[in-house]
Amino acid sequence: MKGTLAGIVLILVGGCAWCSPPQVEQWTPSSMLKVHWVGDVQVSPDGTRTLFVAQEPVIDGDRKSWVYVIYLATNDGKESVQMTTGPFSSISPRWSPDGKLFAFRSDRSGHNNIWVMRSNGGEAWRITDVDDVGGFKWSPKGDSIAFTAPPHNNSTATSDFKPTIFGIEKAGGYQLWVVPIDGSHNIQAAQQLTSEAYHVSANLYGNSGILGDIDWSPDGEEIAFTHMPNGEFNAWTTADIAVVKIKTGAVRNLATTGASEMAPMYSPDGSQIAYLASDDPPSWGQDYVIRIVPAAGGKARDLSPTFSREPVLLGWSASGRDVLVSESRHTTAAMYALPVAGGSPRTITSSGLAGGDGDWFDCLNSTRTWVGFVCESSDSAGA
Numbered sequence: 001m002k003g004t005l006a007g008i009v010l011i012l013v014g015g016c017a018w019c020s021p022p023q024v025e026q027w028t029p030s031s032m033l034k035v036h037w038v039g040d041v042q043v044s045p046d047g048t049r050t051l052f053v054a055q056e057p058v059i060d061g062d063r064k065s066w067v068y069v070i071y072l073a074t075n076d077g078k079e080s081v082q083m084t085t086g087p088f089s090s091i092s093p094r095w096s097p098d099g100k101l102f103a104f105r106s107d108r109s110g111h112n113n114i115w116v117m118r119s120n121g122g123e124a125w126r127i128t129d130v131d132d133v134g135g136f137k138w139s140p141k142g143d144s145i146a147f148t149a150p151p152h153n154n155s156t157a158t159s160d161f162k163p164t165i166f167g168i169e170k171a172g173g174y175q176l177w178v179v180p181i182d183g184s185h186n187i188q189a190a191q192q193l194t195s196e197a198y199h200v201s202a203n204l205y206g207n208s209g210i211l212g213d214i215d216w217s218p219d220g221e222e223i224a225f226t227h228m229p230n231g232e233f234n235a236w237t238t239a240d241i242a243v244v245k246i247k248t249g250a251v252r253n254l255a256t257t258g259a260s261e262m263a264p265m266y267s268p269d270g271s272q273i274a275y276l277a278s279d280d281p282p283s284w285g286q287d288y289v290i291r292i293v294p295a296a297g298g299k300a301r302d303l304s305p306t307f308s309r310e311p312v313l314l315g316w317s318a319s320g321r322d323v324l325v326s327e328s329r330h331t332t333a334a335m336y337a338l339p340v341a342g343g344s345p346r347t348i349t350s351s352g353l354a355g356g357d358g359d360w361f362d363c364l365n366s367t368r369t370w371v372g373f374v375c376e377s378s379d380s381a382g383a
Contacts, residue, residue, distance in 0.1 A: 033057045038071075040092065041372030043365040044099045048075055049119070050372055051083075051093040051102055058086050070104060072119065083117060084124070090115070092135070097142040097366055101181075105133055114147060116181070125185035134174050135202025135213065138366075140220045143181055148174040148202040148214070151192065173199040176214065176225055176244060193223070193244050194251060199231040201239065201262070213263055217270050217295065221246055224254065224264035224273055224295075236260055237282040241275055243295075254297060258282075261291070263313045268320045268368070271295055272340075276313050277302070286310060290323055290338055303338040306345055311336075318368040324348070326362040326373070333375060335362060 037055040044050065050073050058065050068089040073080040084090035088108035095102050103116045104124075112132045117124040128147065136147035150173070179190040194200055201213045202225075213226035224243045228235040239262045241255040255261040260278035267274070273295050279287040287309050293300035303323060311325035314335070322337035325345075336345040348371075362373035 039374050040363070041374060042093055042095060042102075042363055043075070043370040043372045044095050044119070045097060045365060045367045046099055047365065047367070047370045049073065049099075050075055051095065052372070053091055053093065056086070060087070081121070083121070094136070094138060095119070095366060096138055096181075097140060101142075103127075103136065103138065103145060105136070114145060114179070127181065127186075127188050128177075128179055128190060129187045130177075130190070132174075134200075137202075137214050137216060139178075139216050140218055144178050145181060146176060146178050146193075146214055146216065146223050147190075148200050149177055149190075151175050151195070173197070173230060174201070176200045176223065178223075178246065193246070193249050194225075194227075196227070196251065198227045198229055199235070201226045201228060201231070215265050215273075217266050218268065219270060222295075224266065226262040226264065236262075237278075241273075252297070255291075255293060255300065265313060265315050266295065267316050268318060274303075274313060274316065274323045276311070290325060292323070292340065303340070304342070304344055306336060306338075307334075312362065314362055314371065315364040315368060322346075324364060324371070333373070335371065335373075 038052055040053040042051040052071055052073070053068050054071055055066050055068055058067050067086040068091045069082060069086065070084045070090050070093045071080055072083050084104070084106070088106055090104050090106040090108075093102050093104045100119055101116055102119055103114055105112055106115050106124075107113075108115075109126055111130065113126050113128045113130060114133055114136055115124040115126050127145070128149070130149040132149060134148035136145050138145055175192055176194040177190045177192050179188045182188065215224050217223070222243050222245055224241060226239050226241055228239050237260050239260045240253065241261050241264045242251050242253050244251045254264070254273065255275060255277070257277075257280060259280040260282040262276050264273050264275045266272070271294065272292050274290055274292050276288050277291040279285075288311060289305055289309070290303045290311055290313060291300045292303065306325060306327055307329050308327050311327045314324040314326060316323055317337065321340055323340060324335065324337055326333065326335045328334075335348040337348055338345050362371050364371050
């Protein structure tokens with residue numbers, strides 16, 4: 001495992017340097033409001049700073065709610081700055097490749113759109129004008145952002161939502177878009193890349209965390225993505241993977257077996273794509289393996305199975321010799337390196353702590369050198 005990662009940034013839920021839990025004898029609703037829940041830990045490309053999301057209470061007269069705000073901290077633990085404020089939530093912070101900017105999602109305009117801010121502070125500006133951004137990812141050069149959103153003739157009005165036993169699920173189909181980053185602070189015209197009769201997913205697993213169902217090729221010419229017939233909760237069992245050419249919009253299938261296939265991630269040299277594949281046919285036990293296929297198409301092969309067979313795909317190591325995953329092991333969290341050439345998983349780290357909220361997974365930075373994650377302990381307030 002030597003050389004696989006330069007380091008790991010760990011933030012303990014309920015007890016980081018900037019939000020020590022209250023010293024109280026009895027746990028009350030009031031004391032609960034003083035503990036900041038954190039997640040979505042994103043390490044900068046150079047490994048010196050970290051963006052993360054904190055949940056904070058908003059009490060304004062009769063209005064009582066929770067909002068998500070974004071913080072920026074130095075990795076030496078000496079400084080932490082709140083970058084966004086309420087009353088609207090800001091989530092999914094993602095660094096630009098050069099680390100000078102970061103993008104995030106917010107509904108401050110009335111709809112969920114992409115906003116951009118300089119990493120040294122200042123006012124954020126909106127770059128999209130759509131009904132709802134499902135997820136997004138910077139291009140390798142940082143000159144554009146791919147995202148998912150409904151087509152203009154299929155808004156996310158109330159009629160497009162339907163209740164299920166699991167809550168409200170979006171039934172409409174989202175498509176894949178690209179918006180340029182030209183240095184101005186203006187809303188940009190976005191290009192719709194796909195128009196097929198399916199739903200393009202950008203956060204099928206990971207919720208507000210990974211957003212790992214779309215990935216750019218290293219040369220910036222293609223995007224691999226996960227798609228399903230629709231966005232309903234049960235549709236994950238039919239997930240497949242396709243690739244679209246940016247210049248032409250031509251779409252080709254990459255993984256279309258009876259398994260549920262999702263979270264495609266290009267190797268550093270762009271020659272292979274790793275992805276998550278379920279058992280075939282998919283079961284609600286969700287027995288997964290990491291599968292690799294040539295980026296140009298061809299026969300796929302499985303890497304060695306993980307302990308719980310529920311891996312979260314983080315990405316490739318910088319050398320391209322390993323695929324990095326995380327998953328729970330008994331009651332704790334661990335990260336593993338799966339050798340591409342074959343062989344048993346190698347343990348990168350086993351924190352001995354429980355994983356954080358299930359909606360927020362470990363996040364590999366763009367240079368593949370650092371992983372940020374959240375853990376919690378029943379007997380430690382953190383540091």
